Amino acid sequence: MNHFEYTRAADVQAALAQIVSASPDATDTPDAARFIAGGTNLLDLMQEHLVRPRRLVDISRLPLDTVQVLPDGRIRLGALARNADTAHHPAVREQLPLLSSAILAGASPQILNMASNGGNLLQRTRCAYFHDAQAPCNKREPGSGCSARKGVARQHAILGASEHCVAVHPSDMCVALAALGAVVHARSPRGERDIAFADFHRLPGDTPQMDTTLAQDELIEFIDVPASQQYAAHSVYLKLRERQSHTFALVSVAAALDMGEDGRIRSARLALGGVAHKPWRDLSAEWMLAGQVPEAAIFKEVAALVLQSAVPHGVGSGSSSFKIPMVRRAIVRALEMAAKDGTPSHHPSTG
Numbered sequence: 001m002n003h004f005e006y007t008r009a010a011d012v013q014a015a016l017a018q019i020v021s022a023s024p025d026a027t028d029t030p031d032a033a034r035f036i037a038g039g040t041n042l043l044d045l046m047q048e049h050l051v052r053p054r055r056l057v058d059i060s061r062l063p064l065d066t067v068q069v070l071p072d073g074r075i076r077l078g079a080l081a082r083n084a085d086t087a088h089h090p091a092v093r094e095q096l097p098l099l100s101s102a103i104l105a106g107a108s109p110q111i112l113n114m115a116s117n118g119g120n121l122l123q124r125t126r127c128a129y130f131h132d133a134q135a136p137c138n139k140r141e142p143g144s145g146c147s148a149r150k151g152v153a154r155q156h157a158i159l160g161a162s163e164h165c166v167a168v169h170p171s172d173m174c175v176a177l178a179a180l181g182a183v184v185h186a187r188s189p190r191g192e193r194d195i196a197f198a199d200f201h202r203l204p205g206d207t208p209q210m211d212t213t214l215a216q217d218e219l220i221e222f223i224d225v226p227a228s229q230q231y232a233a234h235s236v237y238l239k240l241r242e243r244q245s246h247t248f249a250l251v252s253v254a255a256a257l258d259m260g261e262d263g264r265i266r267s268a269r270l271a272l273g274g275v276a277h278k279p280w281r282d283l284s285a286e287w288m289l290a291g292q293v294p295e296a297a298i299f300k301e302v303a304a305l306v307l308q309s310a311v312p313h314g315v316g317s318g319s320s321s322f323k324i325p326m327v328r329r330a331i332v333r334a335l336e337m338a339a340k341d342g343t344p345s346h347h348p349s350t351g
């Protein structure tokens, strides 16, 4: 059994002080002090002995739980706002339906009621080898090897992987935030900073133990989503999974189109989930769509462009090779749906 201290912070300064006093060198080791929000991911990791924090700093009561529309039209999502409250907030439903559908496509209502926005960004991969303490895994134990590369890697990456790690980021919410160009605001004892969403999650390279660019002693305060109303009428989050309810994406596509009165695409947003170590936004695909008439032929060209560097991992029936045609078809289908009327893929009763 791992013993740990539990403290609860009343404000942000206290939360930072409580983290620093337990882990003064801010090194991100398995036994470093951690913030805990909803606990839906961290407690699982502790039960599996994948992390053994010497102190948990409970941030769930911090006044960072609101969703606000800022005067310039950005929508500010508090890090402690629950996923369910965020998805059902009137401004998010109306102006960011892509984000609302992506959140509701993830997990059960019970999880969505506990899970916080900050915690969603920092959830760890679902790679079975990462969660199996007996299997070599560079993400869990740097230098031990990657079991997935030659093992069962059906769930794994086809883009941006390295010889050290082929795990994928599991979040649905983050795929929409990547497409919408969100910005993460974090605070540490050294001050505050904004992190563009594209720079928040990392590709594995030779340091797959690091999922993000956030330091161990940095607290996410809020996430700002730029005004995106121009995409509201034509946006889709398409999630493909092994079964219909309460499970992670095999692949997902966040697609949003700003349609001009001439019937052409003014601008587009496109990001993928389940394909890489981070939510995968493809700017070249978005540029290719701008100015086009929304037709299957151009959508197929876009899919080919996105997948030009795709590489499967794993062996035999455990290979992720099936994801390449699956992603190709999902991109085309999501763009077709978005161009038509942007029907969200998710229905709340199906989880």
Ligand SMILES: Cc1cc2nc3c(=O)[nH]c(=O)nc-3n(C[C@H](O)[C@H](O)[C@H](O)COP(=O)(O)OP(=O)(O)OC[C@H]3O[C@@H](n4cnc5c(N)ncnc54)[C@H](O)[C@@H]3O)c2cc1C
Pocket: 034, 035, 036, 037, 038, 039, 040, 041, 042, 043, 059, 079, 080, 083, 105, 106, 107, 108, 111, 114, 115, 116, 117, 118, 119, 120, 121, 122, 123, 170, 171, 172, 173, 218, 219, 220, 221, 246, 247, 248, 249
């Ligand atoms: C059965 C199940 C099914 C799920 N299915 C899906 C799914 O289909 N799609 C999907 O996207 N997700 C899914 N999830 C994951 C779920 O969305 C995450 O567990 C949840 O979002 C994590 O939020 P939390 O507040 O509980 O985080 P916690 O577990 O409290 O924390 C997670 C990590 O974030 C850190 N942290 C939390 N808040 C902050 C902050 N403000 N600043 C800095 N660090 C912070 C913690 O230190 C910890 O390392 C599922 C989870 C479960 C248990």
